[in-house]
Amino acid sequence: MAEIKKLSEQIANQISAGEVVERPASVVKELIENSLDANATKIEIVIENGGKDLIKVNDNGQGIKSDQIELAFSRYATSKIEKVNDLYSLRSLGFRGEALASIAAVANVIAKSCHEEENEGVKLVLEGGKVVDKEIIGYNKGLEITIKKLFFNTPARYKYLKKTSTEAAHISRIITAAALARPDVKFTLDHNGNRTITTPGNKNLKDVIYSIYGDSIFDKLISVEFKDNFIEVSGYLVDPDILRSSRQHQYYFVNGRPVYNKFLRLAVEEAYKELFGIKKYPLLFLNINLNPILVDVNVHPTKREVKFSRGKDIKKTIKNNIKDILMKNNQKTNNPKFNKQNHRNNYNQNKTKAESNSANKKILKREVEYLPSRLELTGNIIKEDIKEDNNELIKTESTDKNSSNEENYKDEIHKINKEDENLEIRNILGQLHKLFIIVETNQGVLLVDQHNAHERILYDNLKEKINKKAKNNSRMLLTPIQLNLNAQEKEILSEIKSELNKFGFEIDEFGPSQYAITSVPDFIKDKNPEESINDLINHLLETTKIAKNNELVDELLKYNSCRKAVKEGKYLSESEMRKIIKDLFSTSNPYYCPHYRPIVINFSIDELKQKVERYD
Ligand code: ADP
Ligand code: MG
Numbered sequence: 001m002a003e004i005k006k007l008s009e010q011i012a013n014q015i016s017a018g019e020v021v022e023r024p025a026s027v028v029k030e031l032i033e034n035s036l037d038a039n040a041t042k043i044e045i046v047i048e049n050g051g052k053d054l055i056k057v058n059d060n061g062q063g064i065k066s067d068q069i070e071l072a073f074s075r076y077a078t079s080k081i082e083k084v085n086d087l088y089s090l091r092s093l094g095f096r097g098e099a100l101a102s103i104a105a106v107a108n109v110i111a112k113s114c115h116e117e118e119n120e121g122v123k124l125v126l127e128g129g130k131v132v133d134k135e136i137i138g139y140n141k142g143l144e145i146t147i148k149k150l151f152f153n154t155p156a157r158y159k160y161l162k163k164t165s166t167e168a169a170h171i172s173r174i175i176t177a178a179a180l181a182r183p184d185v186k187f188t189l190d191h192n193g194n195r196t197i198t199t200p201g202n203k204n205l206k207d208v209i210y211s212i213y214g215d216s217i218f219d220k221l222i223s224v225e226f227k228d229n230f231i232e233v234s235g236y237l238v239d240p241d242i243l244r245s246s247r248q249h250q251y252y253f254v255n256g257r258p259v260y261n262k263f264l265r266l267a268v269e270e271a272y273k274e275l276f277g278i279k280k281y282p283l284l285f286l287n288i289n290l291n292p293i294l295v296d297v298n299v300h301p302t303k304r305e306v307k308f309s310r311g312k313d314i315k316k317t318i319k320n321n322i323k324d325i326l327m328k329n330n331q332k333t334n335n336p337k338f339n340k341q342n343h344r345n346n347y348n349q350n351k352t353k354a355e356s357n358s359a360n361k362k363i364l365k366r367e368v369e370y371l372p373s374r375l376e377l378t379g380n381i382i383k384e385d386i387k388e389d390n391n392e393l394i395k396t397e398s399t400d401k402n403s404s405n406e407e408n409y410k411d412e413i414h415k416i417n418k419e420d421e422n423l424e425i426r427n428i429l430g431q432l433h434k435l436f437i438i439v440e441t442n443q444g445v446l447l448v449d450q451h452n453a454h455e456r457i458l459y460d461n462l463k464e465k466i467n468k469k470a471k472n473n474s475r476m477l478l479t480p481i482q483l484n485l486n487a488q489e490k491e492i493l494s495e496i497k498s499e500l501n502k503f504g505f506e507i508d509e510f511g512p513s514q515y516a517i518t519s520v521p522d523f524i525k526d527k528n529p530e531e532s533i534n535d536l537i538n539h540l541l542e543t544t545k546i547a548k549n550n551e552l553v554d555e556l557l558k559y560n561s562c563r564k565a566v567k568e569g570k571y572l573s574e575s576e577m578r579k580i581i582k583d584l585f586s587t588s589n590p591y592y593c594p595h596y597r598p599i600v601i602n603f604s605i606d607e608l609k610q611k612v613e614r615y616d
Helices: 009-020 024-037 084-089 099-105 155-160 164-181 205-220 262-276 311-333 336-356 372-385 392-397 406-411 450-468 487-503 529-542 550-564 574-584 605-611
Strands: 042-048 054-059 108-114 121-127 130-137 142-148 186-191 194-198 221-227 231-238 250-254 257-259 284-290 425-432 436-441 444-449 474-484 506-509 514-521 600-604
Touching: 009 099, 024 042, 024 054, 024 099, 024 142, 024 164, 042 164, 164 186, 164 194, 164 205, 164 250, 164 257, 164 487, 186 487, 194 205, 194 487, 205 221, 205 231, 205 284, 205 474, 221 311, 231 311, 250 262, 262 284, 262 311, 284 311, 425 574, 436 450, 436 574, 444 450, 444 574, 444 605, 450 550, 450 574, 474 506, 474 529, 487 506, 487 529, 487 550, 514 529, 529 550, 600 605
Parallel strands: 042 186, 250 284
Antiparallel strands: 042 054, 054 142, 108 121, 108 142, 121 130, 186 194, 221 231, 231 284, 250 257, 425 436, 436 444, 444 600, 474 514, 506 514
16 A cells, blocks of 8 residues: 555545536536625626537626635635534535635646736636746726636546536526525526526515516416415425426525425425325425524535425425315315316215224225125215216227127136236226226136226327338417427427427427427327427426427327326226226237336235135
8 A cells, every 4th residue: 555645625625516517507606605695686697509619607706805716616605604613503505715726737727817906907817736937916895707628637527528508407407596595686598599587686585586486377376475483485386287287486585595495395296295185295485484593504515405304394384284275275266187186085074084993984985995796886985976087088999890899808818917827817806996907817816907007009000000100290289379488498409309290390489488299290289289299298398308209209198198197096997997997908018118117916815815814
């Protein structure tokens, strides 16, 4: 082993840069946080080639004194804390004194500054962390930092960077979050000469949301404002009818800092789920102000996860208040979705009571759907409850006109597993909890998840249709569907647009953040194409990891089949169950849905006998 030596400051900085500066967006995040800590009211960001060629952040904050500017670029140099106790009353975004040193270690930097108490400015030039020039300049109050050649001396890092549009999307998200956290600050972002974000800086959160999301969600915003002894919450939620399939558009701010926190997330999501029963995610913009003593200082430089002491209390307060707000809002707007769900909730509550009271057999019957003889009876009861559910889906997907013909069905008892030729379906026994189809086989019993099964069938059908055609047919829409995209989504759309075109989508840009979908692939035959296509595009934009070509197509097919498949909670008639089981076992993989969730649970008769200790 060689002798032990202290690392040079430069190498130490490069190592710490690995932690702080992961990609251009992390540079932007650090620089913006510094500007905010310096009380800037205007922050202008300019990037080129997704930040890989240039990042410039200009602010009108208090600036750095000319005799301190070198110090700002050395490690552990900060003006924000002096002693350990300061950490517990932290109001600034930064405090580690590492960012500027780390960034400078892996790039070329030009800093121009004029401190509020000084009359002239200073310019400092650094290359790979070393000062190469310093001069006095005339300059406005504030600081401007220009980063060029990021990762020039750490090629492994540089290689790891993604496509321009991906890096730009990350930067847009960072700026969007910062702008939403601070409506009092005006933000602009220019990418390759195009202004992609501009917020008014007029202290009005709703205006910031408008400047980023446009019309698309503006009418759907629900204002939130409440406080109790130790917490104060304000911001906006959205109507349950525009929920998204990912958490991409959820912004939580704790004392002005964009954060992630499990309790906050659960509080909101449980509130929505309990009221509307939907497992999707609301867009939200929530400011949570609380005594910093309750927030555990997060010492990891890049992670935004924070911890609360009294997390459970905080969650309870937020959840209850949000439920109240959503409930009041729905009474006001008389949202049909809510009423329907409320109706279901009442029904479910009745059910629970009934289950605990075995004497109440009448209601309990609704749950007992497993015997063919009872099927019709319970089916009728349930049909009256659930008139809004129509089973058209399965019928329209049906290609076999005789599918409900019992004789026909019995003739074609299916070999359900190619490897196990001996397994045969004997009978469909019924539906369990409106979730499973119960199938008797010669070897035992199968529980088939109705949604997963139908998803697999639709997916295979679509795939077959698409594989047959060289190019997808496209269908022109009578009324184009309008899409309002924010900067981040625009970057992603630019990445997947040509692929979408091949697939049958025509998407035209007709305003700074507005797009119109004029044609869609002809397999999209929804009654309400506007909602489903908006949803689909949003889903694709949120699945930023999609690689080109095949994966995108596959994602489209999966999404479309999942959306159209029968859901849990849907009553199925006997013939519909038969159709699903018959079709399922002719698919490419009856055991897993396209999202790799299992479809079938298999109990052998031996297994069941063992349970009742029958060993004959
Ligand atoms: P930290 O933010 O953790 O203190 P940084 O390395 O990011 O560490 O910044 C070092 C110091 O440089 C800050 O503490 C602050 O005094 C000064 N500084 C950085 N950016 C700005 C800015 N935009 N305006 C004024 N001062 C700044
Ligand atoms: Mg900092």
